[in-house]
Amino acid sequence: MNEETLRQNLTHVRETLATAAASGGYAAPKLIAVTKTHPAEAILPLAGMGITDIGENRVQELRDKLPALEGKFRVHLIGRLQTNKVKYIIDDVCLIQSVDRLELAREINRLAAAHERRVPVLVQVSPAGEPQKGGVAPEDVRALLREMAPMEGLQVSGLMAVMPMTDDAAYLERLFRGMRALFEGLRQEALDGIRMEELSMGMSGDYTLAARCGATMVRVGSAIFGPRG
Numbered sequence: 001m002n003e004e005t006l007r008q009n010l011t012h013v014r015e016t017l018a019t020a021a022a023s024g025g026y027a028a029p030k031l032i033a034v035t036k037t038h039p040a041e042a043i044l045p046l047a048g049m050g051i052t053d054i055g056e057n058r059v060q061e062l063r064d065k066l067p068a069l070e071g072k073f074r075v076h077l078i079g080r081l082q083t084n085k086v087k088y089i090i091d092d093v094c095l096i097q098s099v100d101r102l103e104l105a106r107e108i109n110r111l112a113a114a115h116e117r118r119v120p121v122l123v124q125v126s127p128a129g130e131p132q133k134g135g136v137a138p139e140d141v142r143a144l145l146r147e148m149a150p151m152e153g154l155q156v157s158g159l160m161a162v163m164p165m166t167d168d169a170a171y172l173e174r175l176f177r178g179m180r181a182l183f184e185g186l187r188q189e190a191l192d193g194i195r196m197e198e199l200s201m202g203m204s205g206d207y208t209l210a211a212r213c214g215a216t217m218v219r220v221g222s223a224i225f226g227p228r229g
């Protein structure tokens, strides 16, 4: 994709996000450019277009691309993460968005503590109960948060959700609003050691709705880069 098209796509996404968020009474969410499957040469121009944060979902792919990205971006790990792969990315990511089980939290905590770091993480929630996509059921979020709160190697900073594939906008809107309600409820509870600052939801197909329903971060790939081959 040429840079002009990339720039136009970005402008469109940003304007849409701003309008949608304002219509819901929220601030525009932070845009995480999802760069999975795209080579470093295709990603680097984004640095000159104001993109500071990118999302990758595969450990090996991220490792392969990192040197060529020249430290120009903060990297978010947004995909399913195997416990035995945490060690390969822990020093390179600014936020692990996809923590959905205690075993994974423990491994991040263990490695981060060994590196004298505190790694920001989000707890991934499955709003529609689709365990194959990862994510804990909404009713199990508190229990996981309580286990994670004392872990000194990580800092829970909020929630992340992946929505089901559906054309049913009313259903999607209920799920987005449910996530926002869960997020705000937890923020009010102010559990010790837990921060509720980020609500990461919305992808290319549904970021408008997500912004209107109070996402603080959206993860957008194909609406910026075009469809993946």
Ligand SMILES: *Cc1c(COP(=O)(O)O)cnc(C)c1O
Pocket: 034, 036, 057, 078, 079, 162, 202, 203, 204, 205, 219, 220, 221, 222, 223
């Ligand atoms: C791929 C991916 C995205 C972005 O998907 P697009 O539809 O290309 O915007 C967002 N979140 C996660 C977890 C992903 O794996």
